[in-house]
Amino acid sequence: MLFGIINTVLIVSAISGILAFLLVIADLVFANYGECKITINDKKEVKVEGGDSLLSTLNENKIFLASACGGRGSCGFCRCKVTAGAGPILPTEKPFLSPQDIKDDFRLACQVKVKEDIKIEIPEDIFNIKKFKAKVSQIKDLTHDIKELHLQLLEPQEIDFKAGQYVQLQSNKYAKIKKSVSRAYSISSSPDKNKEIELIIRKVPDGICTTWVHEYLQEGEEVNFTGPFGDFYIRDSKADMIFIAGGSGKAPIKSMIEYLSKHKTERRMVYIFGARARKDLYYTEHFQNLEKQFPDFTYLPILSRPTAQCNWNGKCGYAPNYFDEFIKDPKNTEAYLCGSPGMIDAVEKGLKKKGVSSENIYYDKFA
Amino acid sequence: MELSSFIIFLAAIFTSNILLTNFLGMCSFLSVSKEIESSLGLGFAVVFVMTMTSALNYLVYHHILVPMNIVYLQYIIFILVIAAFVQLIEIIIERFSPLLYYSLGIFLPLITVNCAILGVSLFLIIRNYSFVQSVAYGAGSGLGWLLAILALAGIRQKVKEKFVPIGLRGAGLSLIITGIMALAFIGFSGVVIIQ
Numbered sequence: 001m002l003f004g005i006i007n008t009v010l011i012v013s014a015i016s017g018i019l020a021f022l023l024v025i026a027d028l029v030f031a032n033y034g035e036c037k038i039t040i041n042d043k044k045e046v047k048v049e050g051g052d053s054l055l056s057t058l059n060e061n062k063i064f065l066a067s068a069c070g071g072r073g074s075c076g077f078c079r080c081k082v083t084a085g086a087g088p089i090l091p092t093e094k095p096f097l098s099p100q101d102i103k104d105d106f107r108l109a110c111q112v113k114v115k116e117d118i119k120i121e122i123p124e125d126i127f128n129i130k131k132f133k134a135k136v137s138q139i140k141d142l143t144h145d146i147k148e149l150h151l152q153l154l155e156p157q158e159i160d161f162k163a164g165q166y167v168q169l170q171s172n173k174y175a176k177i178k179k180s181v182s183r184a185y186s187i188s189s190s191p192d193k194n195k196e197i198e199l200i201i202r203k204v205p206d207g208i209c210t211t212w213v214h215e216y217l218q219e220g221e222e223v224n225f226t227g228p229f230g231d232f233y234i235r236d237s238k239a240d241m242i243f244i245a246g247g248s249g250k251a252p253i254k255s256m257i258e259y260l261s262k263h264k265t266e267r268r269m270v271y272i273f274g275a276r277a278r279k280d281l282y283y284t285e286h287f288q289n290l291e292k293q294f295p296d297f298t299y300l301p302i303l304s305r306p307t308a309q310c311n312w313n314g315k316c317g318y319a320p321n322y323f324d325e326f327i328k329d330p331k332n333t334e335a336y337l338c339g340s341p342g343m344i345d346a347v348e349k350g351l352k353k354k355g356v357s358s359e360n361i362y363y364d365k366f367a
Numbered sequence: 368m369e370l371s372s373f374i375i376f377l378a379a380i381f382t383s384n385i386l387l388t389n390f391l392g393m394c395s396f397l398s399v400s401k402e403i404e405s406s407l408g409l410g411f412a413v414v415f416v417m418t419m420t421s422a423l424n425y426l427v428y429h430h431i432l433v434p435m436n437i438v439y440l441q442y443i444i445f446i447l448v449i450a451a452f453v454q455l456i457e458i459i460i461e462r463f464s465p466l467l468y469y470s471l472g473i474f475l476p477l478i479t480v481n482c483a484i485l486g487v488s489l490f491l492i493i494r495n496y497s498f499v500q501s502v503a504y505g506a507g508s509g510l511g512w513l514l515a516i517l518a519l520a521g522i523r524q525k526v527k528e529k530f531v532p533i534g535l536r537g538a539g540l541s542l543i544i545t546g547i548m549a550l551a552f553i554g555f556s557g558v559v560i561i562q
Contacts, residue, residue, distance in 0.1 A: 011435055015444060019451035026455050030462040090469050113465070 037117040055109040064129040066229040068184040071110040078109040085118035131226045136219050142282040145203045146248055147214060150196060158194045163259040164252040167227030171209040174216040183209040188251035190258035202248035232364040240268040240333045244319050244347050249338035252364055261293045269297040270326045272319045277303060278310035320350030330355035337363035372503035378561040379507025385483045386515040387549040392483030396516050397541050406520035409474040410513030416478050417487055420449050421505025424488040425498055445488045453479045483512055518548060
């Protein structure tokens with residue numbers, strides 16, 4: 001009886017062992033692409049280990065393309081020109097590339113695998129994007145589900161960014177999560193403070209990175225991030241400005257307004273912040289103080305679903321309800337939006353209806 | 368009665384369609400049948416994997432399990448063989464044809480857990496098929512599965528534009544359509560019976 005059991009176990013293990021061995025061999029033979037060469041802008045050459053995506057291979061070599069989704073092919077930010085060695089264009093890339101892009105050899109770096117020598121072209125200012133090491137100097141509760149993170153830069157010690165840009169925070173491993181992921185968060189502090197940055201992070205249920213920030217990250221810990229990325233920043237003009245944000249979308253706009261308050265502006269400004277209930281509002285006093293530092297700035301928090309407990313006697317509803325009141329000169333108005341895709345689409349529609357031209361609408365959608 | 372391999376092949380497609388008579392492989396059948404294009408990709412992946420694994424599992428059964436007297440372990444061993452084979456194919460396709468990988472390869476992990484694949488391997492043992500008969504049965508069942516999912520995808524694409532009562536939307540209506548298709552396939556059953 002015992003012999004039979006041992007015999008069976010041995011045979012099953014032997015068969016599984018052989019199959020596993022075959023797979024390991026296949027992995028070594030077929031999935032081994034050897035050393036490949038990446039030529040960047042016909043100037044720089046890097047030798048890399050093949051087999052991984054172009055995005056992560058470049059990351060390992062300290063060249064940081066933008067990516068908000070962390071390489072899942074859902075944000076399309078890691079577009080870059082690949083002139084040789086990328087293989088055929090894949091169905092996963094097509095939704096993000098226009099016919100003109102395809103003609104110009106644009107690809108998504110997270111979908112292109114490095115299997116041979118590759119030639120790419122990227123804008124020079126991508127080389128300014130760096131990897132930073134920082135210490136968590138403070139974690140502050142802003143609301144029941146939003147925290148503010150202060151990161152004091154250790155290496156390099158200073159950061160140069162435009163108000164409204166974002167960084168990619170890398171989560172550490174915790175509990176059951178064995179993999180580090182990177183997620184995009186806008187910098188909420190002003191560029192005038194270049195030794196420390198602040199991020200505003202809302203807890204996403206089951207989000208890998210936000211759960212880490214909210215439940216595991218401690219003050220004093222070291223974290224890594226890359227940046228700055230993005231083209232969401234204030235355009236230099238004399239036009240009126242309307243800022244509209246929801247949830248943790250306050251971050252880039254806080255950075256913009258704090259920056260403007262230091263650098264004096266005569267521009268007419270209104271900032272509409274949409275939240276559900278009173279418990280979702282934060283920084284109200286801060287912005288009310290900022291109102292006084294500008295000649296013409298209104299801060300307007302509005303609630304979409306105030307409850308009886310809110311005890312709210314401010315404005316209610318959604319941002320577009322207030323466009324008539326606050327947009328005086330639609331042709332001469334720039335709009336800066338930050339929030340969920342649903343909110344941005346609705347607001348953009350409202351702005352266009354009001355007569356704001358689409359070239360003057362800038363936004364940062366949460367991907 | 369000794370059936371010719373060709374008859375088994377045809378019967379596996381029409382009269383004993385693995386999906387419409389045995390209702391095996393339902394989960395990927397329901398989830399990937401929204402569009403003709405993706406169901407075609409999955410269908411061909413199933414044809415390929417079913418043909419290959421029925422050959423492999425035939426050999427494993429008759430040359431390893433029977434001599435070692437452990438036929439009762441066939442379930443576990445068959446699953447192992449199928450999983451390892453699918454993994455292997457995925458690695459190879461990814462290396463040599465990225466385009467094929469994206470039209471077929473992404474479905475491969477889905478197939479590992481497709482019970483029709485295991486079902487075919489088990490049936491060919493129960494029915495005492497020879498090697499050639501097994502391969503014919505595997506290929507036929509694969510094609511039959513492809514035919515069924517393609518038919519459902521075609522119907523679902525048409526239904527998409529029509530009004531469907533709320534309670535029937537999604538899997539509900541798909542199951543009813545599958546049932547009616549199965550009834551239609553009974554029409555073939557007088558031709559030949561293999562089970």
